[in-house]
Amino acid sequence: MQPVDIILGLISCILTIMVLSYLVGDNPLFRIAVYIFVGVSAGYVGAVALYQVILPKVIMPLVDSPLENLPVLLVPILLSLLLLMKMFPRISWLGSASMAFMVGVSAAVAIAGALIGTIIPQFIAAIAPFGLEDSTGIGSIVENFAEGTIMLLGTVTTLAYFHFGVKSSASGTGSTNPVMRILGLIGQFFIAVTFGVLFTGAYAAVVSALIGRLYFIWSYILSFF
Amino acid sequence: MRIITTFFLAIIAIVSGVVVLLGYFLPGVPLFVTLRVAFLNWLMILAAVAVFVGIANLFSVHTQKLKNKKEAAYSVLLLVFLLGTFTLGLFQGPTSPAMDFVFLSIQIPVETSLMALLAVSLLYATIRLLRWRANFMSITFIITALIIFLGTAPLPFLGPVPFFSDWLRPIIAQVPAAAGARGILLGVALGTLMTGLRILFGADRPYGGK
């Protein structure tokens, strides 16, 4: 094992233990590790942003052929400069234009993502299993139909459970009608099941991380023998 | 002055948003498509620039913290590593061996260890859940979790739990769970849609104003 790896492993092990010390309680060791980590990750992201976005997307084109690229890049550069004003509280209001632009575009991205990405495709997917003629593979027609029905029930009731509006009553609390309550109950079941599965998945993920850490420490110790 | 800015900020946000939307939904209209691509590229650049604003923010917050003795040490640590890593990346490039070293020796272990911390939190949560909320959802949740736990991994040194691993888990994970997930997914999508629209209506103006 080369010295570099030894140092690397050593630092990693120490930091791992420092972080895990949080299990005992908040303590300086944990703090140190965390602050180092925050600093490093921020610096790293900054470097990446500079090297893999600013340079190739802005600087390089201007260096290569300023004349033809400048007009194209004029607006983004202007917006970027305004955005940088946000660093200075006194003139930070200058940057608001850039923020408004970002917010507007990102809102559009979110809307498009929700519609094109989820709502319509999921609608198609939800009714797909009922196309019995094109049921394929192991899924026999009956199986497809049963599965499709349960999926449909789950999707519908889950959506129904989240219904916010209630008939407004004097108390202001509103009252849900029995049908809604039943749908909601079924929906709750599906939601709970989904969460249960997701929870175990999350546990699997974090436990894998724990195992990975322990394994790393152990193999590092072993590497000296 | 502020009045003007507020007004025009909203205009900027709405116009840019609507243009991008049209670009998405009217692929037949080249103008909108080009504009959308252009706007998204600008957004890309701005997002990168925002990283530096964020770094500056981090920096200023912690330089202020230097004033009070208690946390000064930590802040110093953060600032040192922030600047160190950044300068290293500046001169060596983010994919240089040096940066890889920093990444492997600091970022990976700390992040994975933070993840590992969650293992205990989650177990702690499961043991307490029924104590706080012994309602229909919680009970269903716990039972499902138990089933999936039993079905996902075999009992140590013994092997998979028959029925659970080969029949129950796949069914639950692929039918009811997927159904619920789809339902929630759709709900979230609807919420996202509405939130986006509120922004495009200028009703929510996080960029200042309201």
Add this chain to the structure above:
Amino acid sequence: MSNVNSELILYGGLALLIVSAVLILVFALLRKEFPYALREIPTFARMRRAIGLAIEDGSRVHFSIGRGGLNMPWSAAAFVGLATVRRVAELTSVSDRPSVVTSGDGALAVLSQDTLKASYVAAVAPERYDASTGRATGLTPFSYVAGAIPVMHDENISTNVIVGNFGLEVALLADAAERQDNFTMVASDNIPAQAVLFASGSNPLIGEELYAVGAYVQAGAVHNASLRVQDLLRWVFIVAVVVGALLKLVGIL
């Protein structure tokens, strides 16, 4: 997917978009026609109280609006968080210790500052606005959370409103809040995170409840109108999917 589908996606999406946009306006106009109350979500009641307590005993309210970059579809969650900040920060501007907003993205940090500033101006206390209360505590998901934990431990936080886009890491925030015995309202649009939060027992908002926060804190008329439309679209979708399934079954679709 076939082109038919992709077209259906586009045109269906556009139609849905326009319909919902119009509906929001319609509901804004016809509010009276259908009186509309919101289903109880106890978490919100507790949040109101917790925030009141925070002001009363001069402790801080801590908002965490997540790390959803503005260039990702889930930036919406962060916008909800910001709307909440805008609404609640006005109140907490009274508190001796103004609330602090942490975020995991440079742009979000800027937005949180703008929002805070707007709140203080609205509260006629612009001089109380301090740019350092809108912070990016880290620029990657975990570094953000890791940076926010010390804030929760050190700054006399009594109430945490964690609304935004978070992954599993949010459980660390919830855990830290619990260690401080703070009130914590947590909502993420990330469903695995929701599952974890559901178990972790602090006051979680599940599913799309996150997007209703605005209406529940009365952040404005459009919030309610849009929530209404959300309810309507929900049923439109339900009916559509059931009918679609039947048509598919018969072989028409």
Add this chain to the structure above:
Amino acid sequence: MGDVRCPMCSTPNPEGQGTCKVCGARLTPLTSDIAAANLESIHPGDQPTRKSTAELEHALPDWLQDLRKKPETGELQNPSPTAAPAAPQPSLSASETDEDFLSRLESESGKDDVPSIQPESTDWLAGLSDAKGGDEDIPDWLLGVKQSVDEEAQAAKLAASQPASDNVDWFQRLQEDQKAAKGGEASQWPGFYNEPPGFGKTGQEEPLISKTDSAEWFMSAPEGKAPEIADTSPPTGVTDWLKRRKVLENQPGGVPPSSEPSDSAGAPIPDWLAFTQPATPEVESPAPAASGGLPDWLSDFKADQPAAEIPPAVPASSEGLPDWLRSAQPEQPAAAAIPTPQPSQAEPDWLSGFAGSQAAADTPLTAEPASDGLPNWLAATEAGIVAAGLSVPDEKKTAELPSVLQGRSGPAPAPVSQNFDLPVGTLSSDDDLPDWLSELPGAPGPVAPAKKPTAPLPPVPAAGEQPPAEKGETPNWLVGAAATAATAKAASVFTDQPMAGDDAFAMEMPDWLSGVTPAETATAAAQIPGEPASGAAESLSPSELPAWVQAMRPVESVIAETTGEMEDEQFVESQGPLAGFQNVLPFVPGLIAIRRPAAYSSKLQVNTGQQNNAALLEGLLSSESDAAKVKHRSRLHYNKFLRWMIALVLIILVAIPIVLGSTLTPVNALYPPELLAAHEVITGLPSTPNVLVVFDYEPAFSGEMATSSAPVLAQLMEKGATITAVSSLPTGSVQANLLLATYLSSFNYLGGDSFINLGYIPGGAAGIYNFATNPSGTIPVDVEGEQVWSDPRSFLADTSQLSDFDAMVILVDGSETAQVWIEQSRLPLGATPLLMVISAQSEPMILPYYDSKQVQGMVTGLFGGAYYEQITGRPATARLFWDAFAVAFFVAEVIIVVGGVWALIAAWQSRLARKEEEA
């Protein structure tokens, strides 16, 4: 109609029933007697006197002094002759309305109606305080008074439970809040807080200012609700008077005094304006409402049309809706509405408006919404409704309007700022305040001096009306007034149909009114003929009562609208200064914000000695509140010991198999179908496939993702695949190198010709989309800076788009990123198979995509990796971790069971305990 509608839930109840059968709201007003008393005193004749009183007030400020003394001397019922006329009027105006609004308010806030009104009153007083350049006395005083009322309120404790009535319960809770607040003025409050109303008043004496005085005078009225009435009415008187004066100036002919009182009586200026609209028919108030409801774009339309259309945007702004749009207003010269009304009258009026700073002070503000209405109305024309008998007021109004417009439009920045800085505070309390208003920080300072000298009195009403005027409700309010104007019966209408008003205010959305109000009023009028109340209403000037009722409605309407969850969450503070109080803690910003800064400013002015004292006091207070640091904020108790045990058990047990390096635990033999599918796809690939691999997982997941993705990549590498790595995460490229350097080091891909690391795709979803549609264009060079796409030596030479790859493998931790990748790249991929290696946490989220055939295969989490290693017969890391993984899961299973048992035992014990208690 025989039955009385519940003001709260509008359920018809048999007449004579005391409380609503549905919501238990009180149906008969507490002050019916007062109302009766006032009824006969309602003679048009009276008004002039009252007016003159108002005039007097203005003329002789000193009058206010002795009026102020009245309460001190305890003269409640018999104020000084001067005051006398003023007294009945408000109470009268109220008497009609309280029938409805008082009872409703009461019902909404439990026994207590007062607090619900407080917002109104305090609002304007607050506004006043602002106007007068941060003199906190009045607000304080008012609060003190309110406090007295609030005592009852807390007793009733229902008020807070109405979330909707945030302003309301805000209100009462507000005092507590102030009380608790440390430092500054606030710290003094507790003093009179706990004192009975009487004290509250006397306590305030010094700060008292003439205008507030009349309000106070009413405070001392026996009835619980007297105060509210007072709060709002006095300004009315004044404003009316102002108006009248203006009118007279403008129109030599003048208007029959009888008529003025009518409109002026009940409602502050807005009423008037609402009235005026009718002149140019009345519907317009609805109209602006309509526009108000509409998001910006609507008003954008307006913008397109001639200036006249623009104003409606203003009411719009008063919604939570596009306030920003409103901000445009000032820019657009002279609130285009001006042209619409008769400009001729406008001229003089405007001048007068300038002459008297009061004119500038109050008219513009209140007028604003109305004026906006005008054009709209024209658009909306429901001319048919122009009510006979209104003509007179109409004239006046029309005369008025222009002045308003002038007042606030370009000509004089001063008035504008005046008008606008006033409401700021109150606005802030409202969620949807026009920001541009709040964005005039400088205004309060300069304005205050300007006003004080010229007219000490006027500002009050101005302030009084401001807040409502600016607040979301106001538009409705005006609308309501307009509506009432439409038909003389309107007053009774509103009393009998609370809901209409409620919803009007609901959501502070005036819009609906546009469509509804006129019809409403008409129908209502039809229903109610002959009812004594309505009869009285008729005798009264139509405007006043409705205006009142309307003004009151928002409070409740919001209730109807907003969440009721507070209802069942009746928190009783058990610790801290609020111990014993219930739901006293505010949630909505309310007015605290307004008064607060003032307190601060005063705090800043003290000298060091005082500062020391203040510090001492603050210390005491803080120590108290610290002691009262409310625990159990979160209902869960953090059990350190339990955590430690769990951590210890988990880590030790998991460590054992790792240390032993045991691989005893067998791997399931039954693989999930999506995993088998993935395996089939890869085996089906041609030799040396060109594969695009997306490394999209956070470093935190590297442990899991590496183990699960290594076997998949290994299989690809065995086929001699050429691998192109890309990532939408900054850290992705390093992850790729790490994976290849560690788990897959045996294949020596790193640095070889078969591996290209394109690195980071910036721009999130957009970047992913760009890359999916145009890979080479989005990332022309790899991390080394090589032109990999154009370089003939690289295996990407003949690859230009996603579909050119033989397969795409996405290694992703989160479900969201996975979705983005699927959605963006599915179409561009065409026939190319899409495989995913995902973290276990997002399995159910991605499965739907597998079901919908968007994804051809999936490997999930560490166990997926273990399965895959077994299928491909290449045991590796996943296998090494497998035993520990199994142990960890076993621990989880045990803990769940333990937790369940624990819960059962706890439940059983608690039941035992309960039994014992009963026994």
